[in-house]
Amino acid sequence: MATEQPEQRTWRRPTAFYNHYVKWAVYVVITVFLLWSAWNMRISVARVIEGWGAAIGLIQGMVPPEFTPFKMDLLIEGLIESLAMSVIATIVGVLLSIPVAFMSAENIAPRPVYWVGRGIITVSRSFHELIIAIIAVKAVGIGALAGVIALSYKTVGFFAKLLAEEIEDIDSGQMEATEATGANRVQTMLFGVVPQVMPRIIGLTIYRWDINIRHSTIVGIVGAGGIGATLLNSFDQYDYDFFLTIIIAIIAIVMVGELISTYIRGRIQ
Amino acid sequence: MTDYQTWERRTPRQRIGRYILMLIVLVAAAISWQLLQINYSYLGTAPEEFMDLITRMYPPNVGYTGEIVSPMIETIHIAILGTALAVLMSIPVALIGAENTTPNRFTFVLGKFIISASRSVNVIIWALVFVIIFGSGALAGTLAIAVRSIGFCSKLIAEAIEEIDPGQVEAIQATGANSVEAAIYGIAPQVKPALIGVSTYRWDINVRASTIIGFVGAGGIGVELNTSINFFAWQQVLTILLAILVIVVFSEVVSAYLRRKVR
Numbered sequence: 001m002a003t004e005q006p007e008q009r010t011w012r013r014p015t016a017f018y019n020h021y022v023k024w025a026v027y028v029v030i031t032v033f034l035l036w037s038a039w040n041m042r043i044s045v046a047r048v049i050e051g052w053g054a055a056i057g058l059i060q061g062m063v064p065p066e067f068t069p070f071k072m073d074l075l076i077e078g079l080i081e082s083l084a085m086s087v088i089a090t091i092v093g094v095l096l097s098i099p100v101a102f103m104s105a106e107n108i109a110p111r112p113v114y115w116v117g118r119g120i121i122t123v124s125r126s127f128h129e130l131i132i133a134i135i136a137v138k139a140v141g142i143g144a145l146a147g148v149i150a151l152s153y154k155t156v157g158f159f160a161k162l163l164a165e166e167i168e169d170i171d172s173g174q175m176e177a178t179e180a181t182g183a184n185r186v187q188t189m190l191f192g193v194v195p196q197v198m199p200r201i202i203g204l205t206i207y208r209w210d211i212n213i214r215h216s217t218i219v220g221i222v223g224a225g226g227i228g229a230t231l232l233n234s235f236d237q238y239d240y241d242f243f244l245t246i247i248i249a250i251i252a253i254v255m256v257g258e259l260i261s262t263y264i265r266g267r268i269q
Numbered sequence: 270m271t272d273y274q275t276w277e278r279r280t281p282r283q284r285i286g287r288y289i290l291m292l293i294v295l296v297a298a299a300i301s302w303q304l305l306q307i308n309y310s311y312l313g314t315a316p317e318e319f320m321d322l323i324t325r326m327y328p329p330n331v332g333y334t335g336e337i338v339s340p341m342i343e344t345i346h347i348a349i350l351g352t353a354l355a356v357l358m359s360i361p362v363a364l365i366g367a368e369n370t371t372p373n374r375f376t377f378v379l380g381k382f383i384i385s386a387s388r389s390v391n392v393i394i395w396a397l398v399f400v401i402i403f404g405s406g407a408l409a410g411t412l413a414i415a416v417r418s419i420g421f422c423s424k425l426i427a428e429a430i431e432e433i434d435p436g437q438v439e440a441i442q443a444t445g446a447n448s449v450e451a452a453i454y455g456i457a458p459q460v461k462p463a464l465i466g467v468s469t470y471r472w473d474i475n476v477r478a479s480t481i482i483g484f485v486g487a488g489g490i491g492v493e494l495n496t497s498i499n500f501f502a503w504q505q506v507l508t509i510l511l512a513i514l515v516i517v518v519f520s521e522v523v524s525a526y527l528r529r530k531v532r
Binding site: 013033034037038040041042047050051054055058080081083084085087088091122126127128130131134135138139140141143144145148214215217218221222225231232235247250251254255258 | 294297298300301302304305306307308311312314315318319322343346349350353385386389390391393394397398401402403404406407408411454458477478480481484485494498510513514517518
């Protein structure tokens with residue numbers, strides 16, 4: 001039996017859109033939008049050339065980084081304050097967010113409580129650290145306390161959201177088993193839920209500490225303590241040598257924090 | 270004789286280990302607390318000051334809304350353009366930063382270096398640097414956002430590239446395709462969902478970031494916010510904060526919708 005030769009067909013890549021015309025229309029719209037967006041920024045060749053000169057000037061001003069003893073004292077003082085802020089903010093933030101996480105877990109919290117918890121998380125997540133830091137500076141004055149408040153506040157949204165997702169994924173059998181032995185609600189939480197999410201709590205704490213180190217280095221820009229204030233000062237005084245020194249120090253500390261965090265999280269999981 | 274009656278959750282050794290860890294955490298906390306030299310008198314007046322702030326903020330200055338429309342649009346432009354630039358630049362970085370597509374050992378290390386360098390400097394510091402170079406304005410902000418996002422986008426795209434099915438690439442090569450064609454028809458379709466997911470997720474983050482880079486003069490709503498705060502125009506501040514809340518929630522909804530769609 002002779003196989004019938006299929007007609008010569010052309011192959012087209014399948015598309016997620018309605019058809020290929022729609023696909024190209026979407027691409028054109030996106031491109032035009034981006035171009036219009038770029039045009040709005042008033043980017044011109046002259047500006048880029050001018051910028052190139054400024055960039056070279058900046059690099060010349062930065063190199064070599066400055067390591068005089070006086071500046072080093074300033075630097076170390078700022079870094080220690082940043083680190084201390086990150087530790088305190090992580091501890092306070094985690095302590096505050098654990099109850100919020102339990103409130104926002106769909107499987108253990110009653111409906112109204114669940115919505116309150118979710119609301120707290122959304123409000124905490126919506127503003128950037130620096131905005132919270134400004135308000136905190138107004139409330140408690142310039143200094144590390146404002147930074148600690150801002151970082152703890154941001155920690156709540158992050159930590160509670162991820163922990164709540166973890167609690168929603170637990171094995172309900174363990175909870176029921178604990179309940180079946182006659183445990184009350186608090187005991188069920190402590191012995192049925194907490195042991196299941198404990199590794200995650202520790203992992204997230206370390207992870208958030210890592211993030212808080214990063215942020216503690218910049219909240220000083222609005223006066224909330226740490227190395228950020230020194231950074232902005234050196235920048236405002238055109239002291240670019242010291243500016244580079246601070247940036248290098250920040251990068252070093254952030255990388256060390258990240259290494260420690262990755263190592264510990266690797267050990268736990 | 271072993272006591273089988275009482276149940277212990279942990280062995281004595283585990284328990285001591287846990288106590289030591291807790292002690293370390295407590296000591297670290299105590300030392301940090303000491304180092305901060307917090308002035309507690311400020312804490313006492315904090316609720317008062319905070320309430321004062323709220324009474325001065327409320328009601329928001331509705332008449333000011335018209336003036337912040339264009340900075341708000343600029344903020345979104347910065348976020349979109351910054352993300353687009355970042356994604357464009359992160360594709361080559363991701364290709365050399367993924368173990369299975371990188372040409373050689375040196376390029377792999379280079380890719381990893383670019384990723385971590387971009388990630389370890391905060392967006393506001395990048396903004397400071399670009400403000401010196403290009404002067405204050407949205408251009409500096411866009412570049413700061415773009416450079417900062419490269420690391421994040423490349424890292425996630427590189428992970429997606431490492432997880433692709435090599436069979437499809439081999440099949441394309443078997444038809445006689447060169448390596449560029451293999452990348453377009455073998456790799457690109459497999460990482461496209463990840464690419465779209467990563468870009469929208471990063472865009473969502475960038476919307477938040479672009480609201481604050483104005484503090485150092487890099488354009489967007491942050492400039493207005495900073496000015497209003499410096500003039501103690503708290504009612505305007507509240508208007509701006511509400512506007513930021515609206516676009517942040519909006520971008521989160523859009524980003525969540527798009528990511529659900531491509532998954």
